[in-house]
Amino acid sequence: MSTTVTKAQIDARLIMPFVNSTRNVLQTMLGLATTIDRPRIKSVPAPEYDYSAIIGFSGQIVGVVVVSFRRETAIKMVNAFAGDEVEPDSSDFSDAIGELANMIAGAAKKDLGGVASISVPTVILGKGHIVARPSDIPCMVIPCKTEAGEFAVEISIKQA
Amino acid sequence: MQYDDHIKQLALFVWDAVLHLPLDEEETSPPVGQRTLSACVHITGAWNGALALTCGDGMAAESAAIMFDLERAGVSISDMQDALGELANMIGGNVKALLPEHCHLSLPMVVEGIDYSFRVPGSRLVSRIPMRSGEHRVTVSLLESDAVAA
Amino acid sequence: MNILLVDDSKVMRNIQKKALAALGDVTFAEAGDGVEALAVIAQNPGGFSLMLVDWNMPNMNGLQLISTIRETDKKTLLIMVTTEAEKERVLEALRAGANNYMIKPFTPDALVEKVRGTLAKLRAA
Numbered sequence: 001m002s003t004t005v006t007k008a009q010i011d012a013r014l015i016m017p018f019v020n021s022t023r024n025v026l027q028t029m030l031g032l033a034t035t036i037d038r039p040r041i042k043s044v045p046a047p048e049y050d051y052s053a054i055i056g057f058s059g060q061i062v063g064v065v066v067v068s069f070r071r072e073t074a075i076k077m078v079n080a081f082a083g084d085e086v087e088p089d090s091s092d093f094s095d096a097i098g099e100l101a102n103m104i105a106g107a108a109k110k111d112l113g114g115v116a117s118i119s120v121p122t123v124i125l126g127k128g129h130i131v132a133r134p135s136d137i138p139c140m141v142i143p144c145k146t147e148a149g150e151f152a153v154e155i156s157i158k159q160a
Numbered sequence: 161m162q163y164d165d166h167i168k169q170l171a172l173f174v175w176d177a178v179l180h181l182p183l184d185e186e187e188t189s190p191p192v193g194q195r196t197l198s199a200c201v202h203i204t205g206a207w208n209g210a211l212a213l214t215c216g217d218g219m220a221a222e223s224a225a226i227m228f229d230l231e232r233a234g235v236s237i238s239d240m241q242d243a244l245g246e247l248a249n250m251i252g253g254n255v256k257a258l259l260p261e262h263c264h265l266s267l268p269m270v271v272e273g274i275d276y277s278f279r280v281p282g283s284r285l286v287s288r289i290p291m292r293s294g295e296h297r298v299t300v301s302l303l304e305s306d307a308v309a310a
Numbered sequence: 311m312n313i314l315l316v317d318d319s320k321v322m323r324n325i326q327k328k329a330l331a332a333l334g335d336v337t338f339a340e341a342g343d344g345v346e347a348l349a350v351i352a353q354n355p356g357g358f359s360l361m362l363v364d365w366n367m368p369n370m371n372g373l374q375l376i377s378t379i380r381e382t383d384k385k386t387l388l389i390m391v392t393t394e395a396e397k398e399r400v401l402e403a404l405r406a407g408a409n410n411y412m413i414k415p416f417t418p419d420a421l422v423e424k425v426r427g428t429l430a431k432l433r434a435a
Binding site: 048052054057058063098117118122124128129132 | 245275
Binding site: 024025028029078081082083084086092095096098099102103105106107109110120 | 415
């Protein structure tokens with residue numbers, strides 16, 4: 001199945017703030033340099049992850065942003081963030097995942113060109129889950145690589 | 161606000177109005193270990209939380225077939241996700257109508273998997289209602305946070 | 311120096327503690343939201359030189375906490391620590407009584423500098 005997405009539907013002005021905020025948050029809080037591969041439309045079938053943090057946007061910008069990790073990467077990143085070993089699947093672990101997503105979304109918010117609110121994060125824990133997005137908004141994946149492993153920032157937002 | 165009765169009534173209303181299917185209360189939660197889809201909408205503003213609607217492939221496919229006027233065999237994963245997202249959106253929208261003014265509803269997101277859980281840091285589960293529509297199990301959950309969303 | 315850390319994320323409080331240990335002779339108290347913070351303050355009246363306050367928290371958010379503290383306490387240093395970076399939000403926090411503002415994400419050095427800078431301004435005032 002192929003989906004034709006016009007350039008008008010993918011607004012780079014909505015993607016770049018997340019590229020910048022991801023780099024900034026990872027470097028500042030985790031001391032990790034992030035290599036960002038070229039953003040692309042999310043593939044079908046979607047990849048599976050073990051931890052995802054979801055932030056909803058409402059107001060002049062609407063949609064969802066999801067930061068997803070496989071288990072090994074999540075463990076390394078949470079431990080780097082906390083400066084200590086955090087028990088995977090504990091409430092502290094999911095708090096840390098949520099806080100990382102909150103900072104990535106929060107730092108991007110001011111550069112999106114509209115007044116928006118972001119929700120508190122919802123964290124999904126579960127081996128091999130898939131997060132699907134509103135189908136009327138193209139989902140752009142920002143593939144990220146660090147020493148701790150790869151993760152994805154997936155953006156499905158648009159001007160309301 | 162007492163949530164259980166409101167959520168039940170709203171879910172019944174949406175199931176009847178949109179799907180023309182029965183929805184009854186179920187005493188026990190669905191068994192674990194089965195593949196399910198969960199659609200989640202966030203509510204932000206004067207009240208903050210999330211509403212999640214969970215069911216198996218069968219219910220999602222049946223909903224998609226009814227809502228999008230498709231043959232059951234022709235229902236895709238995307239159709240199922242869209243249908244469930246729309247149902248959560250409708251229930252969430254009706255929950256929002258009961259809340260203080262100045263609340264916003266996020267667009268829905270859908271999670272699929274076998275053994276997963278939702279956690280909203282700083283929130284608590286205030287309502288979890290197992291239900292049944294024919295042979296299908298459906299669960300509606302409401303999480304409440306007192307955090308003021310950014 | 312006794313510092314109160316108010317943030318609903320325990321991970322974030324630990325990060326702040328580790329960073330601020332660089333200040334030297336410091337002790338810490340913690341609270342997970344504004345209500346808890348007020349209870350800690352009530353048990354230690356006048357006991358804190360500085361409070362770091364997150365904006366978005368359950369039960370009572372940081373802005374409400376700062377406003378409440380300032381009703382009776384004009385002296386304790388209050389620094390808002392948050393992802394909210396819009397100018398209007400910064401002004402809102404300062405109007406409520408925050409002495410300074412730290413945007414997340416931050417490096418440990420940046421946090422220490424912010425605290426030192428805030429303390430220095432107070433001494434100069």
